[in-house]
Amino acid sequence: MKHIFSTCRSLAVVLLTASCLSAALTAQAESSSQQTLDKVIAVVNDDVVMASELALQTRMLASQIQQAKQPLPPANILQQQVLEKLIVESLQLQMGERSGIKVSKQQLDAAVAGVAAQNKLSTEVFRRELNAQGIPFGMFRENIRRQMILQQVQQAFVIKRIEISDQDVDNFLASEEGRRLATQEAIDKPINQTQARHILIKPSAIRNDDETRSLLSKIQSVVQQGGDFSALAKKYSEDPGSALKGGELGWISPGQVVPEFENAMNNTDIGSVSEPFQTQFGWHVVQVLDRRAQNMSETIMRQQAQMILRKRKFQDELPRWLKELRDQAYVKINN
Structure with a gap:
C-alpha cells in the first residue's frame, strides 16, 4: 500500500501568493489588449502547443520575474524556456491521461479554496476578484487541475525509480546532520x-x-x-x-x-x-x-530518515526522468 502513505505523496498544491496572483492578473490584463491570430507552435506526441498559450505563459513569467525585481532574459530566450516548459508539461499530462490519473471535483474545489485562503479570501470573493481582473474562473481552475495532475504523475513515475535501503538509512543516521534532522520528529513516548x-x-x-x-x-x-x-x-x-x-x-x-x-x-x-x-x-x-x-521513537526516526532521503533523491531523479521523457518524445517545433 505504498502509494497512499504520505511519505510517497505530493498532493499539496503550490498555493499562489498574493504577489504571484498579482503577476498573473497583470499578464492577463496585458493579453486581453493583444489579439493574435492563433497557430500551432509545437506538436508534442498527440498534443499541440498553441501560440496563444505560449504568449500568455511568457507574459505571466515575465511579470513574475519583474515583480521579484530580477533581470529579464532576452525575449527570445525567455520564450524558448517557456516553450520547453509547456512541451514537458504536455508530455506529463498525456502520460497522466494514459494512466487514468484524474482530479475529482471535490479535490479541485478544496485546492481552489486553499488558494483563496492563502490570499485571505473566501472562494466566492476570490472568484469575483479574478473575474473583475479579467481572468475567467474556469481558466484558473483548469490551471490548478493541471498542476495537481503534474504532481501526481511525477510522484507515480519518479518515486518507483527511487530505492532507499536499510544501509542508506543507517549511514544517514550515523551522520550528525542525519541524526539531528531525523530526531526532530521522534518522540520518546x-x-x-x-x-x-x-x-x-x-x-x-x-x-x-x-x-x-x-x-x-x-x-x-x-x-x-x-x-x-x-x-x-x-x-x-x-x-x-x-x-x-x-x-x-x-x-x-x-x-x-x-x-x-x-x-x-x-x-x-x-x-x-x-x-x-x-x-x-x-x-x-x-x-x-x-x-x-x-x-515508536526509533521506528519514527528511521521513517523520518527515509522521508528525508526519498525527498532528496526525488529532487535528483526528477530532472533525469523529465529529460528521458523529452528525449523519447516526438516533438516538432514550427518556426
Whole structure:
C-alpha cells in the first residue's frame, strides 16, 4: 500500500501568493489588449502547443520575474524556456491521461479554496476578484487541475525509480546532520497505532465516481452482513501493494497515510467498516482490526530518515526522468 502513505505523496498544491496572483492578473490584463491570430507552435506526441498559450505563459513569467525585481532574459530566450516548459508539461499530462490519473471535483474545489485562503479570501470573493481582473474562473481552475495532475504523475513515475535501503538509512543516521534532522520528529513516548485493511477502487473510463462509490457501498454492505473482507479485497481492490494480502496495511501510525484516509480510519470503530471515502488515489473502504499504544521513537526516526532521503533523491531523479521523457518524445517545433 505504498502509494497512499504520505511519505510517497505530493498532493499539496503550490498555493499562489498574493504577489504571484498579482503577476498573473497583470499578464492577463496585458493579453486581453493583444489579439493574435492563433497557430500551432509545437506538436508534442498527440498534443499541440498553441501560440496563444505560449504568449500568455511568457507574459505571466515575465511579470513574475519583474515583480521579484530580477533581470529579464532576452525575449527570445525567455520564450524558448517557456516553450520547453509547456512541451514537458504536455508530455506529463498525456502520460497522466494514459494512466487514468484524474482530479475529482471535490479535490479541485478544496485546492481552489486553499488558494483563496492563502490570499485571505473566501472562494466566492476570490472568484469575483479574478473575474473583475479579467481572468475567467474556469481558466484558473483548469490551471490548478493541471498542476495537481503534474504532481501526481511525477510522484507515480519518479518515486518507483527511487530505492532507499536499510544501509542508506543507517549511514544517514550515523551522520550528525542525519541524526539531528531525523530526531526532530521522534518522540520518546507511546503513540496510538491502528491495524487496518482496505479496498481501493479507482474511477475509470467505464466507471465514474458515482458508480465507483456505489460498488464500494455494496462491498461494505456484504462485509457488514458477514462477508469475508480479505476475499473481497483480493477480488476487487486495485491497490497493488495490498490486494493480494487481503487489503492488509499492518499497523499505521499518525501521519503515515494521507489525511482523508487517516480521518476515515480514526472515525471507524474496531471491527467495523467505514463508509466509502475518496482520496487522490480513488475510492476506499477501510476496516479497523485493532488499536494499540506503542513506543515508536526509533521506528519514527528511521521513517523520518527515509522521508528525508526519498525527498532528496526525488529532487535528483526528477530532472533525469523529465529529460528521458523529452528525449523519447516526438516533438516538432514550427518556426
